[in-house]
Amino acid sequence: MIRENVEKVRQRIFNACAKAGIDPSKITLLCVTKGRSIREIQEAVNSGVNQLGENRIQEALEKYKLIPQARWQMVGHLQSNKAKDAVKIFDLIHSVDTVALAGEINRQAAKINKVQDILLEVKTSPEDSKFGFKETGLFDACVEIAKLKQVAVKGLMTIAPALDSPEQARPYFSRLRQLRDKINPNWLLSMGMSDDFEIAIEEGADIVRLGRIIFENNV
Numbered sequence: 001m002i003r004e005n006v007e008k009v010r011q012r013i014f015n016a017c018a019k020a021g022i023d024p025s026k027i028t029l030l031c032v033t034k035g036r037s038i039r040e041i042q043e044a045v046n047s048g049v050n051q052l053g054e055n056r057i058q059e060a061l062e063k064y065k066l067i068p069q070a071r072w073q074m075v076g077h078l079q080s081n082k083a084k085d086a087v088k089i090f091d092l093i094h095s096v097d098t099v100a101l102a103g104e105i106n107r108q109a110a111k112i113n114k115v116q117d118i119l120l121e122v123k124t125s126p127e128d129s130k131f132g133f134k135e136t137g138l139f140d141a142c143v144e145i146a147k148l149k150q151v152a153v154k155g156l157m158t159i160a161p162a163l164d165s166p167e168q169a170r171p172y173f174s175r176l177r178q179l180r181d182k183i184n185p186n187w188l189l190s191m192g193m194s195d196d197f198e199i200a201i202e203e204g205a206d207i208v209r210l211g212r213i214i215f216e217n218n219v
Ligand SMILES: *Cc1c(COP(=O)(O)O)cnc(C)c1O
Pocket: 032, 034, 055, 075, 076, 159, 193, 194, 195, 209, 210, 211, 212, 213
């Protein structure tokens, strides 16, 4: 089932790109593995997925040990006291939501001689999301974070609120793109989940974060 789901989702990504006139090779499929067993994750990896996302550090540490050949990324809220573990295993941290957290990641990355790639999480729907920079604080935060030598900001991430239809997510994705275009047009956009990734692709997503559609039936 997982293999079929991966194939279906690749086809849907391909179709969304065709519709929007986008080169499908630009899109990264990040497979979000929270709550999934090693067997399930291994099946996804065997189907050609090699970028895996987790949203709890403890779960990620355990799974990383068993599937170290994949490229692991952090998509969930990260507490500063977990930055030390995070820099050891993650290629990319999507969910940096304060300057203080970026500072701690910088400090821990320095200890292991790493430049940690990060994305800044933005609250595009202030009433619905718990974590992320408010738009008003984002520019100042970027200036501060740009001073840190051991973190490299690669782009922006957002989580659209739960909505009745995928189309309703469009304004949040389009807002993230506008912010990116203003701050740094070369940055990547991490946006779109199982219910709304096609809309996210149309709005310029570079990374789509997919969980249920890969691991569950009939999503
Ligand atoms: C769980 C999760 C996803 C994947 O969501 P699905 O609806 O299962 O595709 C993406 N991003 C984050 C931050 C998540 O926590």
